[in-house]
Amino acid sequence: MxxxxxxxxxxxxxxxxxxxxxxxxxxxxxxxxxxxxxxxxxxxxxxxxxxxxxxxxxxxxxxxxxxxxxxxxxxxxxxxxxxxxxTPGGNNASAVAEGAVSLMLGLLRRTRDMDALVRGGRWDERWGIRLGDLTGARVGLVGFGRIARQVARICGAGFGCEVLAHDPVVPDAEVRAEGVRPTDLAGVLACDIVSIHTPLTQGTRNLIDTLELALMQPHALLVNCSRGGIVNEAALAEALRAGQIAGAGIDVFAQEPPPGDHPLLGLPNCLLSPHVAGVTxxxxxxxxxxxxxxxxxxxxxxxxxxxxxxxxxx
Structure with missing residues (x-):
């Protein structure tokens, strides 16, 4: 009853x-x-x-x-x-996946910078700029739950990406069944784009820190639409500032909203959003x-x- x-x-x-x-x-x-x-x-x-x-x-x-x-x-x-x-899954998984891919595209196509060119009357500067491609990129997924699998489908079927994933609790056969190559964390970090899709636990806090960022390529991008705290934000800011990686798209922060002196706020190669990847x-x-x-x-x-x-x- x-x-x-x-x-x-x-x-x-x-x-x-x-x-x-x-x-x-x-x-x-x-x-x-x-x-x-x-x-x-x-x-x-x-x-x-x-x-x-x-x-x-x-x-x-x-x-x-x-x-x-x-x-x-x-x-x-x-x-x-x-x-x-x-209440996982459903339209929320698709929404967050789309949010992650939109950050990838926003970084690759330098959407914020291109908007500034038009608004600032700097139209001809476009000839000195080369934008990036998601098509054909190697995308690495940290975690392989519902959202990550949707990202894999969008990037694989939609953009012809080679998708790799690391998730110690998902069997390799299950990863391969989605058309994705299982690998270790180092293999994911070697990709052109690294996207975070793991929950925040004691085991994943600061999972991406100075050592992990050092394993990424200079042209690589990092996207986090999962939880703040998984990426060490101070270490990320230093890697971006030093040109160790090319850019980052961050939707989530360890402290929300981030304080006004947060090190990511002043970096031009960091695209930020206020924890809204799933807010459709x-x-x-x-x-x-x-x-x-x-x-x-x-x-x-x-x-x-x-x-x-x-x-x-x-």
């Missing part, structure tokens, strides 16, 4: 998802007098720990709008007997509706298919 959940939505979600949730459940305000009565929390990017949910004694589940859960204190939730589920109309709607579906699963007393802490189950 379905129960009517008391749902606290901490970060804004698409109206379609909000409407679906409100039609079957009660939506309560995190800052209202009944916040401690919440049975389900919905979270996007805000930090979420026991200082927020510790007093919610009837809390059943935390539902992440999206895939990455590094902002959620999962051990604290597990200690409280609270399920944590995310279709992607946001799909994830919000997925969140609503997970809440409905919880309300039926069932276990979400994307449960991340099964140790809380009886």
């Amino acid at each position: 379905n129960s009517r959940e008391r749902v606290c939505i901490i970060d804004p979600i698409h109206p379609a998802g909000l409407e679906r949730i409100a039609s079957a459940h009660e939506v309560i305000d995190l800052h209202g007098p009944r916040a401690d009565e919440a049975s389900v929390l919905v979270i996007r990017t805000s930090p979420l720990g026991p200082e927020v949910f510790g007093s919610m004694r009837g809390l059943k589940a935390i539902v992440k709008h999206g895939a990455g859960v590094d902002n959620i204190a999962i051990p604290a939730a597990s200690a409280q007997g609270v399920m944590v589920a995310n 109309e279709a992607g946001m709607k799909d994830m919000a509706l997925h969140v609503a579906a997970v809440i409905d699963t919880v309300s039926r007393g069932e276990v979400p298919a994307t449960l991340l802490n099964p140790e809380v189950l009886p």
